[in-house]
Amino acid sequence: MLFDPHRHERLQEKPWNSGEMESAVSSILLELDASLHDGFLSLSGDRPGHDGLASLSLYGGALGTAWSLLRLSEQTGLSLSANYREMLEPTYEHQLSRLADQDVHLGYLHGKLGQLAVLCCFDETSSRIDEFLQVSRAVIERPENELMWAAPGALLAASLLYQRTGRKELVPIIDLAIRRVFNEWKVSDESPTAIWTQVLYGKSYQLLGAAHGFAGNILSLLSAFRFLSEPQRGELIKRASETLHGSVSRDNGRVNWIQSLTFKQPNKFLLQWCHGAPGLLTCFRAFPTNEVDSLLLEAGHTVWAAGPLTKTHGFCHGNAGNGYAFLSLFERTGDEEWLDRAKAFAVHSLWQSNRAFERSGQRQLGLYDGDSGLCWFLMSCLRAEAKMPSLDFL
Ligand SMILES: [Zn+2]
Numbered sequence: 001m002l003f004d005p006h007r008h009e010r011l012q013e014k015p016w017n018s019g020e021m022e023s024a025v026s027s028i029l030l031e032l033d034a035s036l037h038d039g040f041l042s043l044s045g046d047r048p049g050h051d052g053l054a055s056l057s058l059y060g061g062a063l064g065t066a067w068s069l070l071r072l073s074e075q076t077g078l079s080l081s082a083n084y085r086e087m088l089e090p091t092y093e094h095q096l097s098r099l100a101d102q103d104v105h106l107g108y109l110h111g112k113l114g115q116l117a118v119l120c121c122f123d124e125t126s127s128r129i130d131e132f133l134q135v136s137r138a139v140i141e142r143p144e145n146e147l148m149w150a151a152p153g154a155l156l157a158a159s160l161l162y163q164r165t166g167r168k169e170l171v172p173i174i175d176l177a178i179r180r181v182f183n184e185w186k187v188s189d190e191s192p193t194a195i196w197t198q199v200l201y202g203k204s205y206q207l208l209g210a211a212h213g214f215a216g217n218i219l220s221l222l223s224a225f226r227f228l229s230e231p232q233r234g235e236l237i238k239r240a241s242e243t244l245h246g247s248v249s250r251d252n253g254r255v256n257w258i259q260s261l262t263f264k265q266p267n268k269f270l271l272q273w274c275h276g277a278p279g280l281l282t283c284f285r286a287f288p289t290n291e292v293d294s295l296l297l298e299a300g301h302t303v304w305a306a307g308p309l310t311k312t313h314g315f316c317h318g319n320a321g322n323g324y325a326f327l328s329l330f331e332r333t334g335d336e337e338w339l340d341r342a343k344a345f346a347v348h349s350l351w352q353s354n355r356a357f358e359r360s361g362q363r364q365l366g367l368y369d370g371d372s373g374l375c376w377f378l379m380s381c382l383r384a385e386a387k388m389p390s391l392d393f394l
Contacts, residue, residue, distance in 0.1 A: 001117030002256035003271040008307040012351045017342040031363045033080050060366035066120045102111025106139050108153030117157045136173045140180050143199040147216035151180040158208050159223040160394040174227050190262045193246040194239045206261040219283035241291050253304040273321025276320035281325035299328045313349035316368040320377035327386035346381045
């Protein structure tokens with residue numbers, strides 16, 4: 001079975017309404033603003049009990065949500081209750097001062113590099129750029145070979161920051177990361193096509209999904225496509241297509257990709273952004289040739305047939321992520337059916353978010369696992385755009 005039906009549920013049948021979605025985005029942003037204001041007070045030491053490590057991550061921390069609120073308020077005209085731009089630097093300094101060196105994660109989605117990328121986005125003087133470059137060099141040397149902690153994440157962060165700021169100092173670090181990512185992309189006993197090996201928590205895996213594996217690494221190389229040589233571009237297209245086709249599993253007209261080629265236990269099929277077809281779809285969104293298109297379409301039909309995830313509305317392992325898979329197919333094919341499917345998942349995701357809000361009384365701050373990611377997804381559906389925050393732009 002290529003997905004577990006118990007992890008999926010029936011789609012909410014409420015129709016899409018653009019006006020309702022726009023006002024939902026505004027009210028969720030205001031609720032996030034209220035929570036974030038409190039969160040920043042606790043981060044700055046005025047209130048006890050906040051987990052400093054979690055708050056350092058772009059993935060689920062307060063600074064990632066501050067970045068989302070600043071960007072989304074620029075786009076929606078919503079005024080925020082605090083000047084988060086001015087609060088970013090002291091909050092970052094304060095968090096670091098509370099942590100021992102060994103407790104500071106360095107990577108893009110789960111550490112210091114993501115926070116420095118946020119600071120560099122909003123810092124006109126770019127006083128943090130040297131620190132960003134220094135941390136990038138350390139991240140490039142790490143053994144995980146994936147987006148969250150290691151060289152592919154450094155490559156993605158530097159490429160997106162270059163797109164945003166045009167700073168020339170980033171080019172050598174992009175070149176260094178490209179060399180590392182290509183050097184680690186190898187044919188092995190486990191896989192006849194080229195793949196990366198991740199060393200995570202002392203064990204080796206060959207993961208295929210977006211968050212920790214092959215798909216995320218392809219995204220990082222595609223983000224730096226303009227910096228690749230002609231031979232590197234040819235190699236990327238050939239190897240990525242071969243591995244995508246060579247690692248797919250088929251059953252009863254459906255397709256998916258297993259978590260890892262070498263996982264012993266547990267190894268399973270998941271159908272969410274971080275592991276499984278949705279993440280492969282979003283990471284191949286900008287793939288420059290059409291040899292992967294028929295397989296991506298099969299994957300999209302599988303995600304739709306499975307129905308929404310029961311778990312959550314966020315985009316790492318929830319319905320916003322699966323909805324972005326449909327937006328990616330809409331962008332590649334121009335077929336409005338995929339946009340309609342994304343909107344159906346947006347309606348369902350909002351229903352899930354509201355249900356969680358009624359239970360807990362507050363919105364979830366995280367970009368990848370909370371309501372700021374949902375706001376981006378709803379906005380993407382309203383604009384019919386497939387680019388994902390922090391993965392396709394900063
Ligand atoms: Zn996840």
